[in-house]
Amino acid sequence: MDPTRDNPIIRFTTFWWGIGTFLIFALLLAVVWSFNGKTPVTLEDVVAKARYETRAKVDQAQAAELSQDAIKAAMPEMAKKLAAAKPAPVEKPDQVIPDSPTAKKLAAANPPPPAAPTPPAPVESPSSTPPATGQDAPKP
Amino acid sequence: MSSDTPISTAQDALTRSGIDRSLRHPVMFFLMSGSAWLAISMLLGLISSVKIHNPDFMSDCATMSLGRVYAAHVNTLVYGWGMQAAFAMILWLMARLSGKECSMIGSILTAGHLWNIGIAIGVVGILAGFGTGMPWMEFPPFAWPVLLVAYAVIVIGSFIQFRVRPEGGAMISQWYLLAAMIWFPWVYLTANILLHCIPGHPVMAAGINAWFKSGMVFLFFTPVALGTVYYITPKVTGLPIFSNQLAKIGFWSLAIIAPWAGMQKLAGAPIPIFLPYVGGAATALIFIPACAAAVNNLRSILANRETLALSPALRFTFAGLISLVILVICGVFLNLPNSTLKASQFSMAGYSAEILAMYGFFSFVIFGAAYFIVPRVTRREWLSRRLIRWHFLFSVYGIITVAAVALIGGYLQGTDQENWELPWMTAAQTGAAYAVAITFAWCMILLSNFFFFIHLTLMWLRLGRRGPNPTLLTNPHAADALDSAAH
Amino acid sequence: MSLPNQKPELEGTDIQRRAAREAAACGREKPIAKPGSAPISVWVLAACGLAAVSAGAILGGAGKGFDYNKIFRDGYVRTPPPGGSDEGPPPKAAMDAYMARGKKVWSSKCITCHQADGKGQGDNFPSLVGSAWALGETERFSMIVLNGLHGPMSTGKIYSGASGMPSQNATNDLKPEDLAGVMTYVRNNFGNTKGDVVTVDMAKAAFSISAKRTKTGQTTVEELTAEHVKDLPGKPLDPKAMVNPLTLMPVFAKTAPDAAAAKKDKTPEAPAPAAGTTAPK
Numbered sequence: 001m002d003p004t005r006d007n008p009i010i011r012f013t014t015f016w017w018g019i020g021t022f023l024i025f026a027l028l029l030a031v032v033w034s035f036n037g038k039t040p041v042t043l044e045d046v047v048a049k050a051r052y053e054t055r056a057k058v059d060q061a062q063a064a065e066l067s068q069d070a071i072k073a074a075m076p077e078m079a080k081k082l083a084a085a086k087p088a089p090v091e092k093p094d095q096v097i098p099d100s101p102t103a104k105k106l107a108a109a110n111p112p113p114p115a116a117p118t119p120p121a122p123v124e125s126p127s128s129t130p131p132a133t134g135q136d137a138p139k140p
Numbered sequence: 141m142s143s144d145t146p147i148s149t150a151q152d153a154l155t156r157s158g159i160d161r162s163l164r165h166p167v168m169f170f171l172m173s174g175s176a177w178l179a180i181s182m183l184l185g186l187i188s189s190v191k192i193h194n195p196d197f198m199s200d201c202a203t204m205s206l207g208r209v210y211a212a213h214v215n216t217l218v219y220g221w222g223m224q225a226a227f228a229m230i231l232w233l234m235a236r237l238s239g240k241e242c243s244m245i246g247s248i249l250t251a252g253h254l255w256n257i258g259i260a261i262g263v264v265g266i267l268a269g270f271g272t273g274m275p276w277m278e279f280p281p282f283a284w285p286v287l288l289v290a291y292a293v294i295v296i297g298s299f300i301q302f303r304v305r306p307e308g309g310a311m312i313s314q315w316y317l318l319a320a321m322i323w324f325p326w327v328y329l330t331a332n333i334l335l336h337c338i339p340g341h342p343v344m345a346a347g348i349n350a351w352f353k354s355g356m357v358f359l360f361f362t363p364v365a366l367g368t369v370y371y372i373t374p375k376v377t378g379l380p381i382f383s384n385q386l387a388k389i390g391f392w393s394l395a396i397i398a399p400w401a402g403m404q405k406l407a408g409a410p411i412p413i414f415l416p417y418v419g420g421a422a423t424a425l426i427f428i429p430a431c432a433a434a435v436n437n438l439r440s441i442l443a444n445r446e447t448l449a450l451s452p453a454l455r456f457t458f459a460g461l462i463s464l465v466i467l468v469i470c471g472v473f474l475n476l477p478n479s480t481l482k483a484s485q486f487s488m489a490g491y492s493a494e495i496l497a498m499y500g501f502f503s504f505v506i507f508g509a510a511y512f513i514v515p516r517v518t519r520r521e522w523l524s525r526r527l528i529r530w531h532f533l534f535s536v537y538g539i540i541t542v543a544a545v546a547l548i549g550g551y552l553q554g555t556d557q558e559n560w561e562l563p564w565m566t567a568a569q570t571g572a573a574y575a576v577a578i579t580f581a582w583c584m585i586l587l588s589n590f591f592f593f594i595h596l597t598l599m600w601l602r603l604g605r606r607g608p609n610p611t612l613l614t615n616p617h618a619a620d621a622l623d624s625a626a627h
Numbered sequence: 628m629s630l631p632n633q634k635p636e637l638e639g640t641d642i643q644r645r646a647a648r649e650a651a652a653c654g655r656e657k658p659i660a661k662p663g664s665a666p667i668s669v670w671v672l673a674a675c676g677l678a679a680v681s682a683g684a685i686l687g688g689a690g691k692g693f694d695y696n697k698i699f700r701d702g703y704v705r706t707p708p709p710g711g712s713d714e715g716p717p718p719k720a721a722m723d724a725y726m727a728r729g730k731k732v733w734s735s736k737c738i739t740c741h742q743a744d745g746k747g748q749g750d751n752f753p754s755l756v757g758s759a760w761a762l763g764e765t766e767r768f769s770m771i772v773l774n775g776l777h778g779p780m781s782t783g784k785i786y787s788g789a790s791g792m793p794s795q796n797a798t799n800d801l802k803p804e805d806l807a808g809v810m811t812y813v814r815n816n817f818g819n820t821k822g823d824v825v826t827v828d829m830a831k832a833a834f835s836i837s838a839k840r841t842k843t844g845q846t847t848v849e850e851l852t853a854e855h856v857k858d859l860p861g862k863p864l865d866p867k868a869m870v871n872p873l874t875l876m877p878v879f880a881k882t883a884p885d886a887a888a889a890k891k892d893k894t895p896e897a898p899a900p901a902a903g904t905t906a907p908k
Binding site: 149150151152153154156157160311312371374375378379380381382383384385386387413414417418420421422424425427428431432435468472473475476477478515516519521560561607608610627 | 640642643645646647649650651652653654655656657658659660661662663664665666667668671674675677678679681682683684685686688689717718869878
């Protein structure tokens with residue numbers, strides 16, 4: 001075997017050539033990508049550019065106002081307030097949602113008084129009905 | 141070359157043996173772990189096939205929902221089995237063809253283990269629901285750089301071996317293998333960077349993904365398999381490749397045509413109109429390089445039919461080439477945009493093409509090469525010809541069933557889907573019967589792979605048969621059949 | 628033939644013996660022969676030519692120079708599949724199509740009085756849930772919808788006082804499809820499960836019956852009980868038959884259980900009817 005054809009130097013360089021060959025497409029992609037920045041062409045693009053700049057300025061100003069440190073400092077106090085304001089569970093509820101488990105429990109414990117008969121619904125005049133498209137019934 | 145003195149032949153044998161010895165661990169590692177992943181993939185494929193005609197199967201297990209199981213099946217088939225089998229082929233073939241021993245065994249094995257770990261984490265990620273949903277790229281996004289680095293470490297040694305090969309031109313196998321080694325990172329990097337790293341147009345991302353799938357098949361798996369075929373056929377039959385010119389035409393036409401294929405999957409999508417049409421045309425044109433390679437090798441194989449009957453390597457290679465021919469013929473006829481593409485685009489027919497490519501063509505060629513390589517690398521002969529025969533028969537029956545059924549069923553399903561006056565359920569029910577047949581076929585293929593895995597494991601454990609004579613599929617009844625051939 | 632494990636006789640030099648011992652498999656190999664230069668067969672060229680023709684056809688299908696205007700069809704209307712009939716929206720099952728139409732009508736006209744759940748409001752607007760008249764004979768129901776209703780019910784109750792239910796077709800904007808839809812909707816929604824479809828033909832019959840009424844204005848219970856306690860004439864429609872969602876007319880289509888080809892204007896037969904819906908009194 002020809003010694004000059006197979007030696008460590010050639011192997012070393014081939015190694016890096018190989019890695020480079022594998023990565024060619026990534027390189028090409030990077031090149032093409034860098035050339036692909038959008039230059040404003042239409043009126044929409046120009047106006048959009050200005051809009052994006054304004055938006056960036058607004059975001060920046062808002063972010064400056066919103067200081068993370070202040071938030072972090074306020075968190076423990078807020079947490080304490082919220083914990084203190086936590087409503088304690090009531091033993092005897094004033095308001096009971098009908099058909100909830102609590103209501104069922106109470107109903108089982110104290111049977112409710114007999115319900116008062118519902119008053120008859122008032123027979124309303126047509127003013128309570130929505131405007132009808134048709135003609136009214138002729139008066140009997 | 142036929143006037144070699146016996147001593148130089150023996151010297152050649154010792155050189156080859158030295159190369160094989162250096163390659164024992166890398167090649168066996170990749171073949172073993174590859175076929176383990178193949179078994180897992182077949183199992184997942186079986187589950188997903190059952191779920192198509194029987195959606196209630198394992199329906200309460202979120203890990204086994206069809207989207208996850210099918211994605212895991214395809215990804216283990218491609219990256220777990222396909223890539224590792226390709227690594228084994230590249231490593232062994234390039235070393236043999238360049239006459240150089242493998243010098244990076246440790247790094248290759250480390251990278252191989254890294255590859256397996258990456259695949260395992262990726263598959264767990266898919267089954268846990270973190271798959272990306274892009275066909276053939278479903279591993280969670282962290283996986284692809286890991287796999288790429290492992291790939292580079294595994295394959296760079298072969299790259300170097302090619303460069304420092306002795307004087308003389310390169311054999312056609314070496315072209316194919318070198319090209320595959322370079323094309324894979326190109327396709328893989330491009331697709332993954334464009335889809336995972338750089339924000340782009342989402343519909344175009346689907347197109348890039350379709351291009352990637354086609355690129356993997358035609359720009360990596362096909363050249364690796366063809367390189368293997370171009371080695372095994374002349375080696376085993378003892379006959380030269382018929383036409384050097386046809387081989388060159390085949391190679392360069394593949395290089396020119398294959399990168400254009402893939403986007404026909406997105407026919408009708410709002411992407412630039414020429415893309416799907418060019419993709420379809422290129423997929424039809426893949427017939428040319430495939431035909432060139434198939435004709436070249438089939439002529440040698442069919443000229444030596446006794447060897448075909450005897451040699452497992454040649455028989456699997458023959459089956460693989462036939463699958464290739466069928467695949468590209470389907471490619472010619474299933475991509476006509478105004479008629480057949482509508483039926484094959486969203487149906488089982490596309491799946492059948494994938495399986496025909498990955499299993500029917502690629503895997504069969506790899507199996508053939510494995511039956512040739514493993515005895516040399518482990519210095520033992522295969523234990524049982526019955527296991528080889530069962531592997532072959534079950535695989536062939538399975539793949540014929542999958543291919544034929546999925547093609548026909550897919551076409552009918554697609555036609556029913558196109559008929560918009562029918563409820564979609566009709567189309568699904570048309571395909572259900574064929575899905576049952578595919579499930580049955582997966583069972584057969586799983587069984588065949590089981591035989592192969594056992595056999596391979598026994599060989600790896602050095603439990604193969606010691607002896608000078610190879611394990612052939614039948615008893616050779618003519619001494620001269622052995623003479624020209626080399627099993 | 629030597630048996631598989633029988634070693635061949637070791638002869639020759641040291642190297643050969645080593646090779647035979649250690650590299651038996653490799654020793655069987657021969658170097659790969661140089662590729663030949665046989666001419667390429669004409670059949671191969673012909674087959675490749677065919678593939679190229681197919682590829683060319685695919686490219687040709689893209690239009691001249693991939694011109695967008697050649698491929699983009701302005702005002703495209705989807706062509707019916709070969710052997711198909713109607714253009715228009717994909718057909719739906721009859722029940723679903725009628726219910727969808729009825730829901731639209733209900734939400735615009737009826738919901739204000741009879742409320743979203745169909746239960747009405749006490750003495751003002753009767754509940755249609757489980758209503759015998761809504762679920763009963765279709766002609767009576769249709770007369771109520773078309774002409775309104777006032778006066779005391781059979782129970783003596785008077786809804787909405789003097790005005791009663793106004794006619795829903797006062798401005799003649801109610802179409803037969805709307806009437807059929809809303810009747811089907813009421814009969815199959817809010818917990819009602821009549822299970823049948825009031826077809827467009829039945830609704831058209833209702834319109835003509837309504838035009839032929841001897842009395843004018845809203846109906847009364849007496850008039851309904853005397854003249855309209857029957858079902859509207861018309862062929863019943865299988866709730867699962869495929870209809871055009873816009874016209875609510877049946878289309879030629881294969882449903883899974885019904886593979887026989889039905890002509891476009893022939894409605895499929897309804898399943899065995901429940902008592903009282905088809906037999907006119």
